[in-house]
Amino acid sequence: MKTLLEGYARFRKNIWRRHQKRFSVLARDGQSPPAMVIACSDSRVAPEMIFDCLPGEIFVVRNVSALVPPYAPDTNNHGTSAALEFAVNGLNVRSIVVLGHSLCGGIRALMSEGKHGDFIGSWMTIAEPARVRVCDSPDSADKNFAELCHACELESIRVSLANLLTFPWIASRVADGTLTIAGMHFNVQTGRLAPVAP
Ligand SMILES: [Zn+2]
Numbered sequence: 001m002k003t004l005l006e007g008y009a010r011f012r013k014n015i016w017r018r019h020q021k022r023f024s025v026l027a028r029d030g031q032s033p034p035a036m037v038i039a040c041s042d043s044r045v046a047p048e049m050i051f052d053c054l055p056g057e058i059f060v061v062r063n064v065s066a067l068v069p070p071y072a073p074d075t076n077n078h079g080t081s082a083a084l085e086f087a088v089n090g091l092n093v094r095s096i097v098v099l100g101h102s103l104c105g106g107i108r109a110l111m112s113e114g115k116h117g118d119f120i121g122s123w124m125t126i127a128e129p130a131r132v133r134v135c136d137s138p139d140s141a142d143k144n145f146a147e148l149c150h151a152c153e154l155e156s157i158r159v160s161l162a163n164l165l166t167f168p169w170i171a172s173r174v175a176d177g178t179l180t181i182a183g184m185h186f187n188v189q190t191g192r193l194a195p196v197a198p
Contacts, residue, residue: 019055026056033059036087038080038160039099040066040106044188047099059087065106066099067126068160071167081167088169094179096164100157100196101186107152111145126163130155157183157196 016023036059037047047053047060061083068080087093109116110124110131134140134151143151161183165171173179183196 022055031056031059031091033057033087033091033093035059035095035097036061036084036091036093037097037099038063038066038068038084040064040101040104042101042104042188044103045099045101045186050099050186050193059083059091059093061087064120064123065104065110065127065156066101066160067106067123067156068098068163069126070163084164084167084170088167088173088179096170096179096181098157098160098164098181098183098196099186100153100183102150102153102188104149104153107149107156110156111149111152127152127156127159130159154185154196157185158198161196161198 033056035057037051039045039047039060039062041062041064047058047062051058061080063080068084069078071081072078084096087096106120106124107127109120110127111134115121116124130152133155134148137151140148140151161181164181165174170179170181174181183198185194185196186192187194
């Protein structure tokens with residue numbers, strides 16, 4: 001907690017002062033970020049830092065492994081789907097980025113045997129098609145666990161990109177060219193960002 005409060009003191013002294021005018025305009029006029037980023041909660045993968053964004057520039061939702069569930073308008077609590085709905089229908093974002101990353105703990109759990117907690121195992125079933133694709137690929141026997149996890153990180157981004165298109169108001173915007181969706185993979189060791197084709 002002490003570290004957080006010390007950080008807040010630095011924020012007030014430096015960042016707030018520097019961007020106070022921008023915050024005032026955003027408070028007065030509201031936000032209209034052009035892009036949404038779906039990222040992992042991992043502390044090493046902060047979208048605002050990676051994309052060097054100012055307040056108001058990206059609308060971010062973070063969850064375990066940056067997953068997008070399929071469109072399912074039922075009574076369950078869909079945090080990521082609610083964020084998508086607000087970003088697309090409320091804010092009219094023009095692009096959505098699914099940002100996966102190396103050394104992802106959620107993907108590691110998915111690729112491991114056994115039960116993972118009260119919620120993580122169930123949440124990670126969203127990416128089960130990615131795990132199946134990786135394990136069924138002809139070269140899977142030649143890969144070690146870390147390589148299989150890396151392959152699954154990329155495949156899970158593809159699963160999320162496909163799931164985005166199950167949302168009717170996303171699919172229609174992508175079809176008429178008013179919304180673009182893209183996958184990216186951030187390497188925590190090298191700091192490099194690689195595009196991931198659908
Ligand atoms: Zn992760």
